[in-house]
Amino acid sequence: MSATETKLGKLYGLGIGPGDPELLTLKAHRILTTVPVIAYPCMENGKVLARAIVADYIQAHQIEIPMPLPFSVERSSQPYYDLAAAKIISHLQIGQDVAVLCEGEPMLYGSFMYLFQRLAGQFPTEVVPGISSTLACADMLGVPLTFRDDVLTMIPATLKIEDLRIKLAGIDAAIILKLGRHFPKVYQVLAELGLLERAHYIEYATQPTQQIRPIREITAETVPYWSLIVIPSRGLDQNP
Amino acid sequence: MSATETKLGKLYGLGIGPGDPELLTLKAHRILTTVPVIAYPCMENGKVLARAIVADYIQAHQIEIPMPLPFSVERSSQPYYDLAAAKIISHLQIGQDVAVLCEGEPMLYGSFMYLFQRLAGQFPTEVVPGISSTLACADMLGVPLTFRDDVLTMIPATLKIEDLRIKLAGIDAAIILKLGRHFPKVYQVLAELGLLERAHYIEYATQPTQQIRPIREITAETVPYWSLIVIPSRGLDQNP
Known part of the structure; x- marks a missing residue:
């Protein structure tokens, strides 16, 4: 020194x-x-x-x-x-x-x-602190994420399919991230668990290339790493 | 019209x-x-x-x-x-x-x-989008939250104790919010699950009144609604 x-x-x-x-x-x-x-x-x-x-x-x-x-x-x-x-x-x-x-x-x-x-x-x-796309995506989609006692689970799509099943079973609300080539595996689990109806898909949230598309129309080949699936709370119809 | x-x-x-x-x-x-x-x-x-x-x-x-x-x-x-x-x-x-x-x-x-x-x-x-205290708290505490395949779970302390046990068992990383008068119940579950050593406590994150204190020193009477418990990933020692 x-x-x-x-x-x-x-x-x-x-x-x-x-x-x-x-x-x-x-x-x-x-x-x-x-x-x-x-x-x-x-x-x-x-x-x-x-x-x-x-x-x-x-x-x-x-x-x-x-x-x-x-x-x-x-x-x-x-x-x-x-x-x-x-x-x-x-x-x-x-x-x-x-x-x-x-x-x-x-x-x-x-x-x-x-x-x-x-x-x-x-x-x-x-x-x-910075704004995380994992939460901002809900604003872009226009979907309230969690009400009152809801638990929010953030799940990387990189998990094994059996772990995805466990983590997604019984969720209140979830964000699935790091999709990319893992999309087909996630899609399969969402279908098995009856969650497809509740799932929203967004890529490049808040960027000029942002796209929101119906999840059933996504082809696995085109899913970028920077895409997210959002499953908002079912509490949407809750009062007040 | x-x-x-x-x-x-x-x-x-x-x-x-x-x-x-x-x-x-x-x-x-x-x-x-x-x-x-x-x-x-x-x-x-x-x-x-x-x-x-x-x-x-x-x-x-x-x-x-x-x-x-x-x-x-x-x-x-x-x-x-x-x-x-x-x-x-x-x-x-x-x-x-x-x-x-x-x-x-x-x-x-x-x-x-x-x-x-x-x-x-x-x-x-x-x-x-706005910065959520549920994530910003990790910056204030200086603790990386999630690595790689980690799942992050956000859990309201307002849940019943049996549900807290279920949601906190086997977590990778968690944020517990809405503490207030629910603190003793959460503390008990963290103790049962051996999670106290990993738990960080913060109140009024990023506000002038922000306080970070060892969780074992918290008296239930003084816990405000705007307090959080953060359990970061155990992946802290992961390479690289």
Whole structure:
């Protein structure tokens, strides 16, 4: 350590919401437009959604750190996260604040969490909530999700079919996420459980490419990862 | 209908987030500061949290509609919602847009949903997503909620104890809401299921009165309705 200690930079996990740039919070917008360094995942499939969402807010003088990260998280992903963390550390150590862009809500299935685990203990860290597509989809569909005593269950479509059956049996309301190639398996379980009538399908919620389609018309080949099935509470007819 | 038809006003269900005024979205802020009419619940217990959150953004020329609503929703609440809807209709019918302030996310356990059911069929309606305290609490606590295949379950503490046992058994991650006087019942079930070690307690998340305290130190008498218990995924130690 040098004789003149440098104040450490602050790490922000910045929730930037589901896709509509206007769904950033005032707080996320303030931090995004004032930090010297912005980091964001660029997935191996070439998608850089996070940066695209906020492209209009980023200023020329801000330093950008694209972080190559694998799309799905496996044990073999560790070196990617270690490298991303090292890049971020190089700025935090010289006193520069770094905002990591997080689609949706950072602490909900977010790749940021793996950076949080590596860095939060060493540097001042703040996580800024973001609008999650898992809830915003209900607004886009115009369906109230949960009333009174209803339980809401968020279920990744990546589960085995027998686990999907268990988790979906007897639900009050549910959100099924990470659909993509897992759609046919989910569709089958919804049919078995008599839930198809209650299921709403939406893809790219709040993004310009948003589509709402009847679930029976979906062809499995076209279902993107960023799609959701929403099963709202049956309490729709409840008084008052 | 008159010979000169008036264009109907638009109804907004405006998610204003969990309490921190900076956690409004840019979109909610834009609509809030430009609509002619703002409606908000004033609960029978005297709380007008929704208006307090955005007090600094409301302008003198905007019309305000305080809506007396019962704190808990029962069948007897119907006249309150009918009256609130009638007040809103009187503005929509003469072409004035009305923004109804909704704490958190409008479609998640929100009193707005009962107005939505009455009005969305008759008037142009848009629901604007808000940050829900049920997810933002994880950011405030600094705990990643869900990894990979984890299922997240949101559970109202108002359930009967036997239902709490069923819903909490075998969870990956859970949020327990609406605690208040139901805290002792929830505490007992968490103890039975060996979940106390994993449980985090927070009240008034993101508000100036926010408090994070060890769950074993909570006295039942002091637990407000606006408190949450968070049980994050055990996947905290997962790679990468």
